[in-house]
Amino acid sequence: MRIQSRQRVEGGGERIALVPESLDDLWHLSYVLEPDDLVSGDTTRRIQRNDDQMRDTGGEREHMWVAIEVESVEFHKFANRLRIGGTIADCSREDQLGQHHTLNVEENAEIEIEKLWKPDQLDRLEEAEEATDNPDVAIATVEEGTAHIHVVTQYGAEEKAEFSGTTGKGEYARGRDELFAELTQALSRMDVDAIVLAGPGFTKQDAYDYVEENAADLTEKITTVDTSAVGDRGVHEVLKRGAVEEVQKQTRIAEEAELIDELTQRIGEGSRVAYGPEQVQKAADYGAIEHLLLLDERLREERDDAGEWPFDVNDLITTTEQKGGDVTVFSSEFAPGDQLAGFGGIAALLRYRLD
Numbered sequence: 001m002r003i004q005s006r007q008r009v010e011g012g013g014e015r016i017a018l019v020p021e022s023l024d025d026l027w028h029l030s031y032v033l034e035p036d037d038l039v040s041g042d043t044t045r046r047i048q049r050n051d052d053q054m055r056d057t058g059g060e061r062e063h064m065w066v067a068i069e070v071e072s073v074e075f076h077k078f079a080n081r082l083r084i085g086g087t088i089a090d091c092s093r094e095d096q097l098g099q100h101h102t103l104n105v106e107e108n109a110e111i112e113i114e115k116l117w118k119p120d121q122l123d124r125l126e127e128a129e130e131a132t133d134n135p136d137v138a139i140a141t142v143e144e145g146t147a148h149i150h151v152v153t154q155y156g157a158e159e160k161a162e163f164s165g166t167t168g169k170g171e172y173a174r175g176r177d178e179l180f181a182e183l184t185q186a187l188s189r190m191d192v193d194a195i196v197l198a199g200p201g202f203t204k205q206d207a208y209d210y211v212e213e214n215a216a217d218l219t220e221k222i223t224t225v226d227t228s229a230v231g232d233r234g235v236h237e238v239l240k241r242g243a244v245e246e247v248q249k250q251t252r253i254a255e256e257a258e259l260i261d262e263l264t265q266r267i268g269e270g271s272r273v274a275y276g277p278e279q280v281q282k283a284a285d286y287g288a289i290e291h292l293l294l295l296d297e298r299l300r301e302e303r304d305d306a307g308e309w310p311f312d313v314n315d316l317i318t319t320t321e322q323k324g325g326d327v328t329v330f331s332s333e334f335a336p337g338d339q340l341a342g343f344g345g346i347a348a349l350l351r352y353r354l355d
Helices: 023-030 119-133 170-189 203-214 216-221 231-240 252-269 277-285 296-303 313-322 335-341
Strands: 002-008 014-019 038-047 060-076 081-091 100-106 111-115 137-143 146-153 156-164 194-199 222-226 273-275 289-295 326-330 346-350
Touching: 002 119, 023 060, 023 081, 023 100, 023 119, 023 146, 038 081, 038 100, 060 100, 119 313, 119 326, 137 170, 137 203, 137 231, 146 170, 146 231, 156 170, 156 231, 170 203, 170 216, 194 203, 194 216, 194 231, 203 216, 203 222, 216 222, 231 252, 231 335, 252 273, 252 289, 252 326, 252 335, 252 346, 273 277, 277 289, 277 313, 277 346, 289 296, 289 313, 289 335, 296 313, 296 326, 296 335, 313 326, 326 335
Parallel strands: 137 194, 194 222, 289 326
Antiparallel strands: 002 014, 014 111, 038 060, 038 111, 060 081, 081 100, 137 146, 146 156, 273 346, 289 346
16 A cells, blocks of 8 residues: 545545555555545546437447545455445536546556544554555465465455375375475465465475476575365364464464454353454453454444444544554464454453353
């Protein structure tokens, strides 16, 4: 994320001009934007011609600048865009005012957002800005007969490839080499700064030896990690052990994996934890929250008046921070977020146990 400028506006809000530089940035914006925010940028719009002599062709697209009052926000990661729907409040063509429009925001397109910013939303923008310089990391997990490649993103770890091959050694060695060859070729084609090679047993070391023999330059990027599983579970173990943090210090999902493990451990011990809206609200009233955990999707629902919590989530966040607690908003795209959803999308690590 590149923040171009910030300007105070009438009513206590702030107008921020920014440029999303990656799919991660578009994902961040999907959780920053709310109904009635004002978003402006360049776009194209189909305009009907007022010419009785011409056949109606459904209008022609014209480039223009628009500012829309946000009604809906949709993150389309497979289309590499963020769709922001709303009513045109200002426009380079006055005849379009009041009409509905969808602003398609893509990477490297500047937009301006004017709103009453909440502290956690500004924190999210700053986090995205700081993460711009983070190295790109791939996690390859391998065991006998199968291999997976995931790419670490700020909205989760996305699987890019899966390979299968013959298991075993000896007479099946050729099958293993074919599996390692496919894995090596796929990793060689990836534009990443670092690779974590993980898995159970000695298979990952055999895979590393194959890479070293056949694509020696690639080994300079590789770090090996022991895990008990491959695929999504293996990725979770890699993140939990901090292997990614060594090369990508600002990785949010590594923190989420650690926090959710701490949460489940404390639940098992029956100590210093609250989960579900009622318990967390009680903990906040006592000033007992050490770390508040919120699910991004649930947070957005509560702010859109579509939630069911018996309190204002913004007040909860403010109270937690004022009393010295930390707040982490979890991504619903990754496994720790799925686990937090099972606790109602809200939980807290406490300073002391509540009776």
